[in-house]
Each structure stands twice: as structure tokens, then as C-alpha cells.
Amino acid sequence: MEKVNDVRKWLSGQEYRRFLDAVDAKLKKETNSTKSGLETAFLFEWYFYPSIRENTGIEFSFYRNVSQSIEYHVSRMTRQNPQQYHHLVIAYIPKDADISLMMNRIQLYLERLFEKINISYQVIITDGNSMTCLKWNQETMVHSGWKPLDRNHLDFMVKAIVMDNRKMLISQNLLDDFVITPKSCTSELVIALYEMLKTNCTEMMKSQFLEWQNAMYLSRDDKENSKRKMDVSRIIGENVASQSDEYKALYALQTAYSVIVRMIIQQTEDESNLFSWCFDKEQQSKRLQKALTDIRNVVNQYAVIPFDFEYHPCDVFSDLYMQFFPASVRHSMGEYFTPSWIADYVVNKSVAMQGLENYHAIDPCCGSGTFLLSVMKKIVGDIDLWNLSAIEKEATRKKILDHIHGIDINPISVLSAKANYWLALQPFGDTAMNEIPVHIGDSARFYxxxxxxxxxxxxxxxxxxxHLPPTYVEKLKTECQMKHLLSGNKKFGGTSLNLCALIANASLSNLIADNGILAFLMPENVLSQNSYLH
Structure with missing residues (x-):
């Protein structure tokens, strides 16, 4: 992880930008006389690649294949599941080459390469003065367009090289690496954390645990309680009988999940510090130290520096979250995850209905951030990252931060949402986690x-x-009575509420603008119970 952080530091520094400008000027001068792809490739090897190796500490080499007068440099590594890794082809062509002919030949080459080794590649084509990027997805070729080479395009090329043969940060990879199975590094981490909470709990750990416990509102429904304890016992590997042990086991689970997410995005600070106790090296058991090392070794295989020319923000953590925490646990907190296509539909329909422009959006129960990402896609639109200047990228980054906000009562959901938000902002420039407007809060309360x-x-x-804890229920009912939200008609459910209806009412009271619209996914019975009419 330290190596990755050092690379990120270099990529964001002034020295790096001066390096790109110098290379750009040199290539444009020297490539005017190149007559073959081999000569173009030599210029990159001489002026460009040595500094990348020196400043990143990454030793990379290219497999060279000369075909139909094109010089291909292909970085290739044999993997057990190679389709889950980034793979790069750099094709060097002579100046004034027939671009259409060259691209057709390269596509044919990629098709044959895929048939031979079943790997899809990202492709960069350059003559030293101009550059384009292609993506081959087994059936179609998508390309960014042929553009004059500049600092932004060289930056893209550096990041593609640095991230080559690194794991893609996609849901399936996270599931393959971090789902809890017996003897897995994740299972070892959870059990080690649970053991510390039970046998070696310091005052700092107790303080953070109690703060976390007070923020947890698990359903008290008897059927859900029984199933939840069975599922948690299966994960921990021992019978979790008491409520105290159940909460410790859940805290260990959430802490383990937070460790993985925070390592992936290279962040060691947490907004609430509820999960920081596991990083106290003086208190760590040997089992925990080994588990953390094993997790870090897996995380270091991932690519977290973006280099795509298309903008497709996605929730990479929701599938892991759902596998990490059994349905009985999630449903006890009323959590039901939303497919991205439904979120996209709700956002697009809402914006169209109101004719919204330059709007500010919030998800008051944002979970892992699915709706926040849908709003990002709507606000940013079908953008070509390849053509954005540094000024335009910064303006887009600031607009997203200013216009898209999230709240959730669950600290682990806030962490997931912030991580997804952070990843979605990376194509527009690096952002500190404390800049991201997603915060812990109770959207059922009135303020x-x-x-x-x-x-x-x-x-x-x-x-x-x-079904929520009694002390929390009393607070909510007091506010409901003050707001006259309960009709009192027992026959038609007028003495109780589903939490989602209360949150809808509070959101309309607290957050809605004069010309605003609220679009929630709600259970069907809100159309029949009397309390929902008030």
C-alpha cells in the first residue's frame, strides 16, 4: 500500500506535470521524421518510460510483436483468471500513417489475440504527435477519437502502464477475494477482531464499541432475532447466545468490512473513528496482525488509479456488503439494496417530471450510494473524459461535490457510500475523503x-x-405525536408507522426546496394505512 501511495503522490505533484510537458515537447519535435512504428516506439522507450520506472519503482517490459508494419508492444502476464485484470496494448505507428487502415489491422490483431488467449485489452495507439484509445469487449471496438498528444493524454498513458496487470476494482473480484469462507483471510480477520473484543478489550475499544452500539437500531422482531443470531454464529464459528456477544460479533464484522474498504481506497481515517481501534498496533494480537497483513497483500493487487476515457461510476461495494452481512442482519436494519437500473430510472423520471436544471440532490438514507451515483451520471452526462481539460475536470469535480449529498444512520453504509463517491470522483482529480458530502445522520428526526x-x-x-429499540421508539413517537402524524385508528394501522414513511415526512419537512420533488421506493401498504394520510 505504501508503494501505491508513493505512486499517487508522484502523479499528483508539480514535478510530474513538468515531466509530462517536457516529454510532450520532445516527442512532437522528434517524431516529425519517424518513418516506422519501430522508430516511434524507440522515442517512447528513450524519453518516456525510464522516468516512469524510476519514479514509480515499477519494473515493466513489453512483449514486442511486429505485424503488418505496425510495432506492437504488448504487456502480458499469465493469470489464473486473466479476464479480471487490466491488460494493455500500445501500438506505435509512423507519422502520416493511414489511421483507418491501422485501426482495422489492430482490431484484427486483437480479435486473433482474444481467440488465442481469451484476454481483452485496452489499446493505446500513437504516432508521437497524436493518440487514441480503444477498448475491445470481445464483440465491438469503442475508441476515444484521434486527438493531438498533450499532457492529459500522456497522463492517461502513464496511468494505463502503472495499472497494467493490476486487478480491476469490480464487484466480482471483491467477492472472489473477500467473501467470508472458512479459513479465508477475511474470516481470520473477523474472528481475530471478535476475540479481541471478548478477551482483550481496552478502554478505547469499549468507548468506540458503545458509541457504535448506540447508533445501531436492530429490529426486535423475534423471528428476525433468531435467524440473525444463527447467521452471526455461523460466521464467527461459535454459538453467539447473548445479545452482548451478538453486538460484539456484528461490530467485528463491520470493522473487518471497514478495514477492507479503507485499505482499497488508501484511507486510514474514518469520519466517526468507530472502527479505528483495530489499527492500534500495541493492542493487536498476532492473529490480527497476520490477518491484516494478508488482507493488505490482496488489496495491493488492485488498480485504484483511473485511466478510462468513458465515465461509468458504479457501486463496486454493494455486492460485497450483501455477502458480508447476512440478509437477516440487513433486514433487521430495514436495509434492502436497490439495483442500479431502478435508481437510474427513479432519478431520470424525477428530473424529467419537474424539468429540473442545475439542481441539488440528496439521498437521506444513502446506503452504499447507489442513488448518489445515479445522480452523478445524470448531472455529468455522456462525457468524454479524454477531451476534458484540467480546468474542466476540476469544475466538474466541484459541481458534483456541491450538488450531490448523502446521509445515513449506519456508519458502515456511510463508509461504503463515501468510498464509491470517492472512486467516482477520481477521473476528475484526487479528492480528500473529508471533502465528500456524505455524513452520519438520522433522517427520521425533524430538524x-x-x-x-x-x-x-x-x-x-x-x-x-x-420493532426498533424502545428508547429510540419513544423519541420517534414523541415527535410523531407533536407533528400529529398518527391518526389513532387502530383498525387501519393508524397507531404505528413504517420507518420509511416517517423518513419521507421528515425529509419533506427538513430538506425539500420550494420546487423540489421527493421520489422514494416505498412498500405498497402506504396507500392503505390511515397514518400515511396525515
Whole structure:
């Protein structure tokens, strides 16, 4: 991880930008006289690659294949599941070559390469003065267009080289590496954390545990309790009988998940510090130290520096979250994850209905950030990252931060949402985690806020209020009575509420702008119970 952080530091520095400008000027001068792809390749080997090797500490070499007068440099490594890794082809062509002919030949080469070794490649084609990028997805070729070479394109090329043969940060890879199975590094981490909480709990650990426990509102439904304890016992590998042990086991689970996510995005600080106790080296057991080392070794295989020319933000952590935490645990908190296509539909429909422009959006129960990413896609639009200047990227980054916000009561959901948000911002420039406007908060409560939103979207928790912890229920019922939210008609459910309805009411009271729209996914019975009419 330290090596990756050093690379990121170099890539964001002034020295790096001066290096790119110098290479750009040199290549444009020297490539005017190149007559073959081999000569173009030599210029890159001489002026470009040595500094990349020196400053990143990454030793890379290219497999050379000369075909039809094109010089191909192909970086290739044999992997057990090679389709899950980034793979790069750099094709050097002479100046004034027939671009259409060259691209057709390269596509034919890639098709044959795929038939031979079943690997898809990202392709960079350059003559030293101009450059294009292709993506081959087994059936079609997508390319960025042929553009004059500049600092931005050389930056793209550096990142493609640095991330070559690194694992793609996609849901399937995370599931393959981090799902809890017996004797896996993740299982060892969870059990080591649970043992520390039970047998070697320091005052700092107790303080953070109690703060976390007070923020957890698990359903008290008897059937859900029984199933939840069975699932947690299976993960921990021992019978979790008492409520105290169950909460410790869940805290260990959430802490392990936070470790993985924070390592992936190279962040060691957490907004609430609820999960920082596991990084106290003086308190770590040998079992925990080994588990953390094993997790870090897997994380270091991942590519976290973006180099795509298309903008497709996606929730890479939701599948891992759902596998990490059994359905019985998630449903106890009223959590039901939303497929991205549904979130996209809700956002697009809402914006169209109101004719919104330059709007501010919030998801008050954002979970892992699915709706936040849908709003990002809508606001950013079908953008070509390849053609954005540094000024345009920074303006887009600031607009996203200013216009898209999230809240959730669950600290682990906030961490997931912030991580997804952070990854979605990376194509526009590096962002500190404390800049990301996703925060811990209780959206079921009523409060005053100056910030108002034209678009409120989400899938709030579906759980009956009376199934929540008694002290929390009393607070909610007091506020409901003050707001006259309960009709009192027992026959038609007028004495109780589903939490999602209360959150909808509170959001309309707290957050909605004058011309705003609220679009929530809600259970069907909100159309029949009397309390929902008030």
C-alpha cells in the first residue's frame, strides 16, 4: 500500500506535470521524421518510460510483436483468471500513417489475440504527435477519437502502464477475494477482531464499541432475532447466545468490512473513528496482525488509479456488503439494496417530471450510494473524459461535490457510500475523503437546515417503528405525536408507522426546496394505512 501511495503522490505533484510537458515537447519535435512504428516506439522507450520506472519503482517490459508494419508492444502476464485484470496494448505507428487502415489491422490483431488467449485489452495507439484509445469487449471496438498528444493524454498513458496487470476494482473480484469462507483471510480477520473484543478489550475499544452500539437500531422482531443470531454464529464459528456477544460479533464484522474498504481506497481515517481501534498496533494480537497483513497483500493487487476515457461510476461495494452481512442482519436494519437500473430510472423520471436544471440532490438514507451515483451520471452526462481539460475536470469535480449529498444512520453504509463517491470522483482529480458530502445522520428526526434540495431520492429502510429499540421508539413517537402524524385508528394501522414513511415526512419537512420533488421506493401498504394520510 505504501508503494501505491508513493505512486499517487508522484502523479499528483508539480514535478510530474513538468515531466509530462517536457516529454510532450520532445516527442512532437522528434517524431516529425519517424518513418516506422519501430522508430516511434524507440522515442517512447528513450524519453518516456525510464522516468516512469524510476519514479514509480515499477519494473515493466513489453512483449514486442511486429505485424503488418505496425510495432506492437504488448504487456502480458499469465493469470489464473486473466479476464479480471487490466491488460494493455500500445501500438506505435509512423507519422502520416493511414489511421483507418491501422485501426482495422489492430482490431484484427486483437480479435486473433482474444481467440488465442481469451484476454481483452485496452489499446493505446500513437504516432508521437497524436493518440487514441480503444477498448475491445470481445464483440465491438469503442475508441476515444484521434486527438493531438498533450499532457492529459500522456497522463492517461502513464496511468494505463502503472495499472497494467493490476486487478480491476469490480464487484466480482471483491467477492472472489473477500467473501467470508472458512479459513479465508477475511474470516481470520473477523474472528481475530471478535476475540479481541471478548478477551482483550481496552478502554478505547469499549468507548468506540458503545458509541457504535448506540447508533445501531436492530429490529426486535423475534423471528428476525433468531435467524440473525444463527447467521452471526455461523460466521464467527461459535454459538453467539447473548445479545452482548451478538453486538460484539456484528461490530467485528463491520470493522473487518471497514478495514477492507479503507485499505482499497488508501484511507486510514474514518469520519466517526468507530472502527479505528483495530489499527492500534500495541493492542493487536498476532492473529490480527497476520490477518491484516494478508488482507493488505490482496488489496495491493488492485488498480485504484483511473485511466478510462468513458465515465461509468458504479457501486463496486454493494455486492460485497450483501455477502458480508447476512440478509437477516440487513433486514433487521430495514436495509434492502436497490439495483442500479431502478435508481437510474427513479432519478431520470424525477428530473424529467419537474424539468429540473442545475439542481441539488440528496439521498437521506444513502446506503452504499447507489442513488448518489445515479445522480452523478445524470448531472455529468455522456462525457468524454479524454477531451476534458484540467480546468474542466476540476469544475466538474466541484459541481458534483456541491450538488450531490448523502446521509445515513449506519456508519458502515456511510463508509461504503463515501468510498464509491470517492472512486467516482477520481477521473476528475484526487479528492480528500473529508471533502465528500456524505455524513452520519438520522433522517427520521425533524430538524432545521439551511440547505434545501430540489431532488430527494432513495430507498429508505422498510421496518416497523415498534420493532426498533424502545428508547429510540419513544423519541420517534414523541415527535410523531407533536407533528400529529398518527391518526389513532387502530383498525387501519393508524397507531404505528413504517420507518420509511416517517423518513419521507421528515425529509419533506427538513430538506425539500420550494420546487423540489421527493421520489422514494416505498412498500405498497402506504396507500392503505390511515397514518400515511396525515
Amino acid at each position: 432545521d437546515t439551511k440547505q434545501k434540495y430540489e431532488l430527494i431520492v432513495g430507498n429508505p429502510p422498510w421496518v416497523k417503528v415498534e
